[in-house]
Amino acid sequence: MEFAGIKSLIFYAFALLTVASAVLVVTVRNIVHAAFSLMITLFGVAGLYVFLQADFLAATQVIVYVGGILVLILFGVMMTSGRLQMRIQIERGQLILGGLVALLILLLLFGVISNTPHWEGIKDDGSTLEPTTRTIGEMIMQGEFLLPFEVVSILLLVALIGAALISRKEVRDEE
């Protein structure tokens, strides 16, 4: 089999995995099953990033979303309800609202895709990936994104201190 053939086979496997598990996330009633499917979805998206030659983004996707945020969601679910019968109630109003939001995001994505200038720039000839890490690092630390980066880091620091303050509030009151 040709290199491109293997590559597209793996691509479609990842695409199928992502879409199928994403459908499961919204249809499954059990919240932990939904979280588990979401993990597969996020993992599949990371795989798709690799096909777009965005290796750094793929690894960060897994570290931040799969390794961080989703674990916190699961942790929260387990803390609040240890039982297996935790089920999600879906009402018609939520369905309509959710569908509307999904449609808007789809339109937005189509807009972004059609406006992306370097669409032809992505090569698919099996050549080695150029590491994106160096470019991203230089853009953040030396380039135009230094200020946004610092602002975001201060925002996160504030959020961290706030979280620590809220979670220890009762002890502080008694002192």
Next chain:
Amino acid sequence: MELPLHVLIISSLIKILIVVHVLLIGVMAMILAERKVSGWIQDRHGPNRVGPWGILQPIADGIKFFLKEDLIPDHVDKPIYVLAPAILLVPALIICAVVPFGSSITVAGYEIPLQIADINIGILYVLAITSLGVYGVVLGAWASNNKYSLLGGLRSSAQMISYELTLGLAIIGVLMLSGSLSLREIAIAQGANIWNWNFLIHLPAFLAFTTAAFAETNRLPFDLAEAEQELVAGYHTEYSSMKFAMYFMAEYMNMIVGSAVAVTLFLGGWHLFGLENLGGPFWSGVISIAIFSAKTALFLFVFIWVRWTLPRFRYDQLMNLGWKFLLPVALTSIVVTAIVWIGTQSKLLVGVCNVVAASVVVAIVASTLAMRREPEQIERQEPSFMKGSSSGRT
């Protein structure tokens, strides 16, 4: 070095086969080594009935696991209960894809790198896959529908999330001096000279990394997730036969992979005083594999040694160690390494300043903690599962 496609595929398949089998055999060797070393440390014989010196003991264990009834309790959440051990085992297996277990070997005229995939974000890949391991524990604990399992899973996930931070931050100093995220580049940057190895330049970060790696594998002194006296067996209480064996294998595999990553990052990879360059293009590859294996084995011995030497931490001690000592030390290491390296370009000074800064930080934290009057209220505020062993706070 560009290999033709068919050579690349065939050599990769052979390497994958070898690595996976070496890992599985390594697990068996580790089980025997654990029992033998624990016997030695506790001044007893250890297994000595199955085969000469008990070397067939792991095979006997394996057969026992296979022959036991594969029990799935009625009250569990079946799909996730069945999947959970695999979710823990698979990350342990796929991390080795990026670990360089030797320099390169020349077979039939092709120079084949001794690494399954040299991706240029290697270390990020390792961190990303490591963070998946927690799902096997959490989902297994939840799916068991047993309060001991759930408490073990909660403890374990909190512990793994806390120590993952240290694991990631401790590496950054190494990355700054190597100038690459690829594990192969990091190993090459250290070279044959032992003074260039990262464990000397980044001694505090190395100790923090090792401690965090211990915590990530859920072994003593960090095995609160399966503390027998409190939680029966923690997250795998409801598992039996091969499913339990998979949890067991995953623990040992994580140890082996963690040691291999630590050797690559901090102990110079396959380098040892230029010994790896002896012989021709074929034998130097074999020697480099042997050196790498020997270093990994040494690291694994430390794992066993620590387990049978130190008692288990209490939960608050665990969290204090992670957040108040290891994390500040790792953060200090980043700042000090960056400043000293840019200022002096001297690895010796980086090493010295790292140790001095880490000692200062530890002293400050320790004295602050000692001076602070422990508020008694915290004890009552904590939910019951957050407490460690029953001995009270002093």
